[in-house]
Amino acid sequence: MAMRLGALIPFFLVPATAQQLAISAHSLSNGMKVLIHEDHDIPNVAMYLFYKVGSRNERPGATGMSHFFEHMMFNGAKKYGPKQFDIQMEKNGGRNNAYTSRDITAYTDWFPTSSLELMFDLEADRIRDLAFDPKMIESERGVVYSERRNAIDNSNSGLLSEQLFATAYIAHPYQWPVVGWASDIEAWTIDDLKEHYRMGYAPNNCVLVLVGAVKEAEVLRLARKYLEPIPKQDPPPPVRTKEPPQLGERRVTLRRPDARAPLVYAAWHVPETRHADSLSLEVLSLVLSAGRSSRLHRRLVEKDQLALSVEASYQDGLDPSVFLINAQVRPGADPTAVEKALYDELDALGSSGLTGNELAKVRNQVLTSFYRQIRTIAGKANIIGQAEVFHGDYRKINSYAEDVQKISAADLQRVAKQYLTPTNRTVATLLPGREESR
Amino acid sequence: MKGVARIANCGAEAPRGLKPTLHALVMLAIVAPLAAQIKLPPFTRHTQPNGLTVLLAPRKDTPLVSFRALVRGGAEADPAELAGLTVVTAELLRRGTTTRTADQFAEQVDFLGATFTTAADESASLVSTEFLRKDTATALDLFADAILHPAFPEDEFKKALSQRIDAAKAAKDNPGRLNSLFFPVFYFGPNHPYGRPSDEISLAPIQRSNVIEQHRSLFVARNTTLIAVGDFDPPQLRALIGKTFASMPTGQPFAWTKGVADPKHSAARLLVVDKPDATQTYFIIAMPGIHRTHPDRVALWLINTLFGDRFTSMLNDELRVNSGLTYGAGSRVQTDRLTGAITINTFPQTQTTTQAIDLALDVLKRLTAKGIDTEQLSSSKAYVKGIYPTENLETSDQLAGVLSDLELYGLNRGEIDDLISRIDSVTLEQANTVARKYYRMENLQFCLTGQASKIKDSVSKYAKDMKVVSSSAPGIRIE
Numbered sequence: 044m045a046m047r048l049g050a051l052i053p054f055f056l057v058p059a060t061a062q063q064l065a066i067s068a069h070s071l072s073n074g075m076k077v078l079i080h081e082d083h084d085i086p087n088v089a090m091y092l093f094y095k096v097g098s099r100n101e102r103p104g105a106t107g108m109s110h111f112f113e114h115m116m117f118n119g120a121k122k123y124g125p126k127q128f129d130i131q132m133e134k135n136g137g138r139n140n141a142y143t144s145r146d147i148t149a150y151t152d153w154f155p156t157s158s159l160e161l162m163f164d165l166e167a168d169r170i171r172d173l174a175f176d177p178k179m180i181e182s183e184r185g186v187v188y189s190e191r192r193n194a195i196d197n198s199n200s201g202l203l204s205e206q207l208f209a210t211a212y213i214a215h216p217y218q219w220p221v222v223g224w225a226s227d228i229e230a231w232t233i234d235d236l237k238e239h240y241r242m243g244y245a246p247n248n249c250v251l252v253l254v255g256a257v258k259e260a261e262v263l264r265l266a267r268k269y270l271e272p273i274p275k276q277d278p279p280p281p282v283r284t285k286e287p288p289q290l291g292e293r294r295v296t297l298r299r300p301d302a303r304a305p306l307v308y309a310a311w312h313v314p315e316t317r318h319a320d321s322l323s324l325e326v327l328s329l330v331l332s333a334g335r336s337s338r339l340h341r342r343l344v345e346k347d348q349l350a351l352s353v354e355a356s357y358q359d360g361l362d363p364s365v366f367l368i369n370a371q372v373r374p375g376a377d378p379t380a381v382e383k384a385l386y387d388e389l390d391a392l393g394s395s396g397l398t399g400n401e402l403a404k405v406r407n408q409v410l411t412s413f414y415r416q417i418r419t420i421a422g423k424a425n426i427i428g429q430a431e432v433f434h435g436d437y438r439k440i441n442s443y444a445e446d447v448q449k450i451s452a453a454d455l456q457r458v459a460k461q462y463l464t465p466t467n468r469t470v471a472t473l474l475p476g477r478e479e480s481r
Numbered sequence: 482m483k484g485v486a487r488i489a490n491c492g493a494e495a496p497r498g499l500k501p502t503l504h505a506l507v508m509l510a511i512v513a514p515l516a517a518q519i520k521l522p523p524f525t526r527h528t529q530p531n532g533l534t535v536l537l538a539p540r541k542d543t544p545l546v547s548f549r550a551l552v553r554g555g556a557e558a559d560p561a562e563l564a565g566l567t568v569v570t571a572e573l574l575r576r577g578t579t580t581r582t583a584d585q586f587a588e589q590v591d592f593l594g595a596t597f598t599t600a601a602d603e604s605a606s607l608v609s610t611e612f613l614r615k616d617t618a619t620a621l622d623l624f625a626d627a628i629l630h631p632a633f634p635e636d637e638f639k640k641a642l643s644q645r646i647d648a649a650k651a652a653k654d655n656p657g658r659l660n661s662l663f664f665p666v667f668y669f670g671p672n673h674p675y676g677r678p679s680d681e682i683s684l685a686p687i688q689r690s691n692v693i694e695q696h697r698s699l700f701v702a703r704n705t706t707l708i709a710v711g712d713f714d715p716p717q718l719r720a721l722i723g724k725t726f727a728s729m730p731t732g733q734p735f736a737w738t739k740g741v742a743d744p745k746h747s748a749a750r751l752l753v754v755d756k757p758d759a760t761q762t763y764f765i766i767a768m769p770g771i772h773r774t775h776p777d778r779v780a781l782w783l784i785n786t787l788f789g790d791r792f793t794s795m796l797n798d799e800l801r802v803n804s805g806l807t808y809g810a811g812s813r814v815q816t817d818r819l820t821g822a823i824t825i826n827t828f829p830q831t832q833t834t835t836q837a838i839d840l841a842l843d844v845l846k847r848l849t850a851k852g853i854d855t856e857q858l859s860s861s862k863a864y865v866k867g868i869y870p871t872e873n874l875e876t877s878d879q880l881a882g883v884l885s886d887l888e889l890y891g892l893n894r895g896e897i898d899d900l901i902s903r904i905d906s907v908t909l910e911q912a913n914t915v916a917r918k919y920y921r922m923e924n925l926q927f928c929l930t931g932q933a934s935k936i937k938d939s940v941s942k943y944a945k946d947m948k949v950v951s952s953s954a955p956g957i958r959i960e
Contacts (some may be wrong), residue, residue, distance in 0.1 A: 062543065062544070084542055084875065085870040085871065085874055085875055086870060087867075087870050087871050113483060114483060117483060126793065126798075126802065129792045129793045130793050130860075133791055133792065133793050133860060133863075133864045134859070134860035134863055134864065135863060135867065136863045136864055136866055136867015136868065137864075137867055137868070138791065138792065138864070138867075138868055139483070139792075140482060140483050141482065141483040142482050142483075143482075153868070153871050154867065155867045158867075181805065182802065182803065182804065182805035183805065184805065185804070185805025185806060186801055186802075186805050186807070186808055187808075188830075189761070189805075189806070189807045189808040189828070189829070189830065190482070190808040192760055192761050192828075192830060193657070193761065193808055193828060196760050197655070197656050197657070197759055197760060197761055198655060199654050199655070299654075299758065300757075300758065301654075301756065301757055301758040301952070301953065302654050303650045303651055303653060303654055304647075304650070304651035304654055333591070334587065334590065334591035335575075335587035335590075335591065336584065336587040336588040336590075336591040336592075337591070341584070341587075344644075345583075345584075345640070348640060348643075348644075351644060351647060351648050351651060371651065373644075373647045373651075374647050374650045374651055375647075400592065403592070404588075404591055404592045404594075407592060407593060407594035407613075408591065408594040409594070410594055410613070411545070411593075411594030411595065411596075411611075411612070411613055412594070414543045414544065414545050414613075415545070415611075417543065418542065418543055418545070418875065418876040418877075418878075419871070419875045419876060420871070420875070421871065
């Protein structure tokens, strides 16, 4: 762009709308969806596979199975045996990771374009012919247990979040931790793994996203060669349990004698991502905690000086989800005062709505944070896949900025009032020191 | 999460923010169609009449612009008894200027949807902001206001200091973080600028007058480099920066500490930080390494990748994949102005602490004794070249980071333009010479955080010189 228009025109030109990503969508005959976005800025590719299976598809006794399975996907298949997935990738200049959530399991590969065909071969091998080596299972069980100890048992925030979800949900599978309860980690069997593989790893249950220095035709040729021959299967059975409405506040307290800083976490039941209110709730989270001028930061961190940090977020979900507010209380400060200040702010928002230029500010924040997400091929691959899985339509990312502009101050006030109520909330508090004796 | 190479740094993170790992450092380059043609993108470098250096690198992938001010000094500029002063000074820049209150400043930054961060590491303070191209004039005005005209209001000073003190206390709640805070204090010791703890004890005596003086001496034109990367027109931006920063006082460049002795450890030592509620032991095993511009840096980068900086590394393969003892094990080469450490780190459960340390030492011994082979070297070369662009060249922020690194250490563009050929030219013999030179079994320094009552007897075999300190005592203090 950058036409030189002289001094009469503002220095820096304004984009009329957010940048659009050109994405081509295809379906293989086995039902796998393939989304491609070409980006030739760097000679690399992000290849993301989203399987629509997560901890919501598990059952008591085998919690954490989706996440354990995510680890097992790196432990050998028919053509490429144990360790070979990583060895082949790394010696060809690539690396990978993977993540599991309550709703999905995602595999994330980053590599130079020269390794594109190898990656299709590696991914097809493990989707089609994963091996279940008992020795690898035992070793990986130890790895996952260590991950749990690191992220939950030795992390005050991890421990408290686990308690919060276990208390907020009494029926729906969102109640258990993605990594699984310790007893289940100890007890998983090879048959649990095989059952999970059959349930979740159908090609028709997967969205494949490729972003980077690729040609669409070449990607399709490779997808047809390597992935299309894998037969279709039944997708995971629907999750039938629905969380019943919450009829009163729930509370849970956690004692940590060696802790210095208390924590106050709160959750309110809200609808799933596909619901019309999810975007308003997401924008509301920014009004509350994005930046130092946000309502909760200003009140809790700067004015009352009760917290070191506070963060509000809307959690994406295929099923009805939660709106979270997490505050790290200052050592020595009173967690109940934090709660009170928090509810004051929510009440003010519900009764008076937004003021001044708050709405314009939050729209600008949404736009720039969107640009930050699409700066990298990895960021683009992730949001394209998430839009397809959670909204059922990858095109949502191209209407996102516009959709946000349509959210009104009244929408934000309404969702605050409707969902962030005392009856609908669960509060989890972590307190330092020992409980006082009676 | 599966975990991967990132896990290699767990427990040994730089506490103050800005520190790149070796591979975030040795490089730089930007894209060309093929990795084999990595070259630094076009940028200009000029010096204003007052001595301010300005780097401009235009690029147009998204309508964002990234600015950063690199101010030399960092922890080296802290008076020994006031460690953390430079960080507190940086934090206060945004908390009130001569024309804006802290609230007004926050409101205006947020209204642009911009980011604004301040930090300081071992060698520099960094003020960074990122915003939409259309807001360049406003954002530059805010950025310059914070750097040139901070008012350091008394109430904001007190608030920021007390928040930082509380954050220092709260940081000790996490055992991995706790270990990473104790490590430099233990390894470098109180006579080295990297070994002075910035904790509630060193922060408490800081006065507003210290902050004002620190800003007056460091935030001067001859000690500052301004870097802009992103979607802008260079002549226009150059003119705007020239005007905005013309009033910055010339001052003097920071005088780096002279004659700092590298830590010399003539015997193995071991520190246990007692954290009674921990169910794992977080450990770091350290040996002497290199400084940022050391001639061995490329060969060491390749060796350390194989030893502990990727998923299939020797350490991760043994401690995670083969034995299931931990979620991840790795090694890291510190690269700062002064000679740093090479560290092995991981976190086994309490009961398998010595089993994991023994295994880590076995892996170290194997590297020391056997070195690496041709196939490993070629795999390491392909890996570092392949991942380089996604870690360093994709975003304006990454590129600004690379340019600051070159500026700070006085490196020229050959550091980047010749990177591929310097990687390719490392021979097996050179790599193994470097492996033997740095990865050594003697006088290792062990820093552990965990349940002292359960591990202190069994770990005493690693060093005669062993100390146990309590995590509940104030500060990050060993004596």
